[in-house]
Amino acid sequence: MSAYTFIDIPFNFRHTCWFCGEPASHSFDFPKNPNNLRFLEHPPMSIPACSECAIVNVASDVSSIWAVRDHVKRSIMDKYADHLAIGQNWTEEELKESEFSGALLGGFGESAWTMYLIAKDRLSYQGWTVSIDSMLVEWEDESYGFEFDGVRYMSLNTCLEHLIKALRLDAQLLPSLIDILGPERLDYALRIAKLNKAITTFQREKILDEIRQQQDDKQDIAQQAKFAGDFSQVEEVAVGDGVATVESIQWALKNRITTLDHLCREEDAFFDEFAHLGGPQCYMNYYGLQLYFEARQNLAWIAENDPNIEWW
Ligand SMILES: [Zn+2]
Incomplete structure (x- = not known):
């Protein structure tokens, strides 16, 4: 009852x-x-x-x-x-x-x-x-x-x-790793935590220092490459039913176009640049880039899905 x-x-x-x-x-x-x-x-x-x-x-x-x-x-x-x-x-x-x-x-x-x-x-x-x-x-x-x-x-x-x-992990290591790497890299943080289950405070600090250093280096590399106009590390991004291709993203970065508004104003320039691909393909690339910029208006989406986060 x-x-x-x-x-x-x-x-x-x-x-x-x-x-x-x-x-x-x-x-x-x-x-x-x-x-x-x-x-x-x-x-x-x-x-x-x-x-x-x-x-x-x-x-x-x-x-x-x-x-x-x-x-x-x-x-x-x-x-x-x-x-x-x-x-x-x-x-x-x-x-x-x-x-x-x-x-x-x-x-x-x-x-x-x-x-x-x-x-x-x-x-x-x-x-x-x-x-x-x-x-x-x-x-x-x-x-x-x-x-x-x-x-x-x-x-x-x-x-x-x-x-x-x-998993009987060290109680402080995993949360500290997430503080540095962000929740979207829990997979990676967990691998480190599993390999370092029984550690001293000193060892924990050493690991965290190293991870911090890695993070800084990664951002440095992106910064330097960006200043040198080298966008070769950029990755393609699939959003909805479109794909922002590596070439499209590189074009935007080179032209310092980072928002959807700005992209729309430069639509003609994009079609000029990629005219050699032919109409339909050119359009698909533009469409993919539009979707990417639209998605990037959402910070949570960026944190979880944008592989090019350091480049913008
Ligand atoms: Zn139940």
Whole structure:
């Protein structure tokens, strides 16, 4: 029996846990204690949940079902930290090649990869839009979280905490590396952290100094090349259904064209320069460059997707 009105459940989600996507046989009554109704930002509700998610404890002053979901995901993450680490430590191929030897996999046996996938899917599962009696329950932040390696985490910090715990990494190295390299290079930072699990403070500082130096050098090289008019390191960028070619980007850099507005004013110059490619190809190149400049108006896009970040 549930204490409150159930949230609306789309037909294809009946018997599905809203929190993790597993079969649901229970309900999560929110709030569990009616005395905590006063903390809620939305009406009380019952949510279909699996036996594990239904019993997760949340603080009494939790104000929304999405905050509850964060608690539930965190508890899944803690409980299945070892399963999630499988995907971080091995690829599916490596597991197959190892013939599931007991030595490598400990107690996981043949199902190791499956267990990893199940835990990963449960963690990433996003539920469905919440409404009660067809009334939408508003939620402000749709773009929450941080995605890494196919898993959606509540935040970058949660992701780092999880990786540190699951892979038994040095607690300070990975966050410090991310400070220097940025979240978009987590993959690279993680490789360094995995190779340096047990380190002294001195060793950690040495690694961080080196990475800082590398970053500075990289920016220096780009700066110097730019002053020398050498744009040979520029990379092609695919945006939407277009491609900004290396030649187009180099042309823009040489002519110090860095914005969409400026590009539009120099459209004729572009078509003159690339007339030899023929009309359609020339147009496609211009279109690709336009899309690239348009995308570059978004700082988050630049940070995540622009391989030429140092060049502009
Ligand atoms: Zn569940």
